[in-house]
Amino acid sequence: MRKKAKSEVNKPILRGAEVSRAIRNYLLDGDLAPGSRINEVQLASNLGVSRTPVRAALQALAGEGLVEYKDNRGFFVREFQLSDVLDAFEMRALAEGFAVRLAAERGISPQSELDVEKALALGRKALSAETSEQARTDYSASNEAFHRAIHDASRSRLVKDVVALCNSVPQTIFRNVMSFSMETLAHRVEQHEAIYEAIIARKPKEAEDIMRTHVLDVRRAIMRDMSRKSGA
Structure with missing residues (x-):
C-alpha cells in the first residue's frame, strides 16, 4: 500500500454538500471558464475527493442551471448571454x-x-x-x-x-x-x-x-x- 503524503493525511475530507458548495463557488467566482468542459478527475483531485461526489454535485448543479451535460462529452460550464x-x-x-x-x-x-x-x-x-x-x-x-x-x-x-x-x-x-x-x-x-x-x-x-x-x-x-x- 502506498504511504500517504503528509499533505494528504492532513487534508480535510469533504462531505457531499461541501463538494457541491465548493464547485458552485468555483463557477460563481469564474474560476471555471464559461463554455469550458469540466475535468472531473482534476476537480476531484483539487478537492481531495473521489469522482463520485463530484459527479453527484455536477448533476445537482446542472439542475440549478449552472452547468450543462452533453451526451458522451460530459459536463460543461454554462455560458450566459x-x-x-x-x-x-x-x-x-x-x-x-x-x-x-x-x-x-x-x-x-x-x-x-x-x-x-x-x-x-x-x-x-x-x-x-x-x-x-x-x-x-x-x-x-x-x-x-x-x-x-x-x-x-x-x-x-x-x-x-x-x-x-x-x-x-x-x-x-x-x-x-x-x-x-x-x-x-x-x-x-x-x-x-x-x-x-x-x-x-x-x-x-x-x-x-x-x-x-x-x-x-x-x-x-x-x-x-x-x-x-x-x-x-
Whole structure:
C-alpha cells in the first residue's frame, strides 16, 4: 500500500454538500471558464475527493442551471448571454426592492438592525482603505452582508428564493462586478446608508426606489463591462 503524503493525511475530507458548495463557488467566482468542459478527475483531485461526489454535485448543479451535460462529452460550464444577465438583474431589482419595502413596512428586529449596521461599518471602512484592492475586498464583504441582512429583515422566503435563482447567473453576483473606482464605491456605500435610513424611518416606497436604483446601477456597470469585453 502506498504511504500517504503528509499533505494528504492532513487534508480535510469533504462531505457531499461541501463538494457541491465548493464547485458552485468555483463557477460563481469564474474560476471555471464559461463554455469550458469540466475535468472531473482534476476537480476531484483539487478537492481531495473521489469522482463520485463530484459527479453527484455536477448533476445537482446542472439542475440549478449552472452547468450543462452533453451526451458522451460530459459536463460543461454554462455560458450566459448578455440578455440573460440583464433579465436576471431586472428580476433581482424587483426582489431586492420588495425586500426593503417589506422590512420598512413590518419593521426590523434588533438583530437585523445590528447586522445591517455592522455591514455599513465595513462599507465605511472600505472608503478609508490604503489600497484599491483592500477597498474592493472590504466593500465586497460589506455588500454581501448588507443584502443578506436585508433579505433576513424582510422575513420573506420568496425574496430569498428569487435572489438565489438570480444568482445562478454568475455575473449578477455583486462581488463579480468588474468595474471599480473609489467614486463608485463611495456612491454605493451612500446608497446603502440611504436605504437603511428609509427602512428605519418606515418609508417603504423610498427604500424600494433607492434599492432598485442601487441594483440597476450595478446592472448598467456590468452591461458596459460585458459590452467592452465582447468588443475587445
